[in-house]
Amino acid sequence: MADVTRKPKPPSGEFAPWLDPEAKPLIEFRNVTKRFGDFTAIDDLTLNIYEREFFALLGPSGCGKTTMMRMLAGFEAPTEGQILLGGQDLGATPPNRRPVNMMFQSYALFPHLSVWDNIAFGLKRDRLPKGEIEARVEDMLRLTRLEKFARRKPHQISGGQRQRVALARSLAKAPKLLLLDEPLGALDKKLREDTQFELMDIQEKTGTTFVIVTHDQEEAMTVASRIAVMEHGRIVQVDTPANVYERPANVYVADFIGDVNLIRGTFRRSGPDSGRIVFDEREPPIEVEEVGGEIADGAAVTYAIRPEKIAVAKTRPEGDLNAVFGKVIDIGYLGNVSTYHVELAGGQMVKAAMTNVTRLARRQITWDDEVWLSWRKTAGVVLEK
Numbered sequence: 022m023a024d025v026t027r028k029p030k031p032p033s034g035e036f037a038p039w040l041d042p043e044a045k046p047l048i049e050f051r052n053v054t055k056r057f058g059d060f061t062a063i064d065d066l067t068l069n070i071y072e073r074e075f076f077a078l079l080g081p082s083g084c085g086k087t088t089m090m091r092m093l094a095g096f097e098a099p100t101e102g103q104i105l106l107g108g109q110d111l112g113a114t115p116p117n118r119r120p121v122n123m124m125f126q127s128y129a130l131f132p133h134l135s136v137w138d139n140i141a142f143g144l145k146r147d148r149l150p151k152g153e154i155e156a157r158v159e160d161m162l163r164l165t166r167l168e169k170f171a172r173r174k175p176h177q178i179s180g181g182q183r184q185r186v187a188l189a190r191s192l193a194k195a196p197k198l199l200l201l202d203e204p205l206g207a208l209d210k211k212l213r214e215d216t217q218f219e220l221m222d223i224q225e226k227t228g229t230t231f232v233i234v235t236h237d238q239e240e241a242m243t244v245a246s247r248i249a250v251m252e253h254g255r256i257v258q259v260d261t262p263a264n265v266y267e268r269p270a271n272v273y274v275a276d277f278i279g280d281v282n283l284i285r286g287t288f289r290r291s292g293p294d295s296g297r298i299v300f301d302e303r304e305p306p307i308e309v310e311e312v313g314g315e316i317a318d319g320a321a322v323t324y325a326i327r328p329e330k331i332a333v334a335k336t337r338p339e340g341d342l343n344a345v346f347g348k349v350i351d352i353g354y355l356g357n358v359s360t361y362h363v364e365l366a367g368g369q370m371v372k373a374a375m376t377n378v379t380r381l382a383r384r385q386i387t388w389d390d391e392v393w394l395s396w397r398k399t400a401g402v403v404l405e406k
Contacts, residue, residue: 037261038071039247045108047072047197047230048093053102055088055254062088064254065102072197075224075231077241080251081277086234088254090200093232094123107197120197126206128187130175137162137171140190147194161189164223181212185219192227201233205240217243238278242266250274266327271406275325280360282326282371288403290318298324298403301367307343310398316405326401331373331394333361333386338395347371349390361386363394 038044046069055063063085070076078086091097092104095116104111111119130139140161144154162168165185170178175186184204191199204220205213221244224231235241241248242262249259250273258270269275276283284307286300293314297306307324316322338344345365353360354377361373373394377384386392 036073036246038074039069044071046070047074047107048232049103049105050089051103051105053092053099053104055085055092055097056100062254063092063099066254066256068249068256068259070230070232072230073228075221075233075244075246077245077248078232078234078251079236079238079241079248081236084251085254086251087202090123090202090232090234093198094121094200095119121200122191122194122196122198123200123202124187124191124204126203128175128183130183130186130190132175135172135174136167136178136186139175139186140193143190143194157193161193164192164226165189165219180208181216184208184216188220188223192223192229196229198230198232201231203235204233205235205237213240214243220244242278250277268402269325269404272323272325272404273406275323275402275404280328280372280374282324282328282331284324284326284369284371286322286324288312288316288318288320288322290316295398296403298322300324301365301369303366304345304369305343307401308398309401309403312403316403320405323404324401325404326396328360328372328374329358330400331371331396333363333373333375334393334395335386335390337393342395342397343400344393344395345371346391346393349386349388349392352388359384361392363392 048070050066050068053063053066054061066089078089080086088097092099095111095114098112106119106121131142134142137158140158141154144157162171165188167182167185167189170182175183178186205216208216217240233244245262247259247261248265249256250265251257252273258265258274265274266278269278272283275281284298284300286298286307288296288298289306290296294312295310296312297308299306309324332338347363347365349361350364350370351362356377358374358376361375363371363373365371371394
């Protein structure tokens, strides 16, 4: 993982403590390994998470993200290494003594209790004064906009409202850290999208550090200040959503996040920060800029370019662009955009996405049309890994 301690401080007013060498992390994983018998779930992982972050652990099933969360909560202990919270080693601290709360995908609400009593449950167990409990519950009801539903039972409210009850209950004890394990997985797509913004708003208002586990790339990209992309117990990239999408660290990240074209070829350097990728003798080489000096001339590389960076036209474009000729094999209509699958002369399939600014009946490009694909020299990323 890249060393961020040498980077300059973030611009004034921008929330980016990971760029500040003087910022102290709230959570520190120090060379943490977790084994279950012969299976290594987490492999020598080092990671810092900062106060007030909305941090996402993203990866496919079995990559280790839930194991990381369970270790933070205290349900699992590291085989090797340390986990620190606020500078204190959590190793000997049982789950009920940690300033951490966890919200599960199932919400785990008590069906026989009202919304009000569900939120108050943990506060009552801590034997807080009655007035303090009432004030805290009312605060949580206002925060999650559930005042009108306080006396209802969980089965009398919607899935999205139950999710907010679980969130209110998790935040009622004012934890330093809230862990969210696939919290929106039970919601339908439209409600899930709406709830993502509600989560962001609540996290910003409370200032609580959120760590969310998800396999949903769009969800992580929407809510998170930073994303850790995981593969087989290791973190392969930690960065902001924009950088993970636009500057993936390797082919795995580029392919896992969003839609992408991956073109394998040979890199030929033409300048300190530029070059070309030779990928097919029947096609012109792909001209690239902003490459950096670390890729050697003659290296085997993969060129990653997002479909929305590619324009589709019936005539060859003018200007200093990459341009290739091909035939439309398939079209995917998604309402706001259409994805064109174009086969080049050498058999390489390239996807291009265009916004549907006109009605479908007026679309000028259709199946079997011969088209030109074009993109800027800075549109793609050259990857060696």
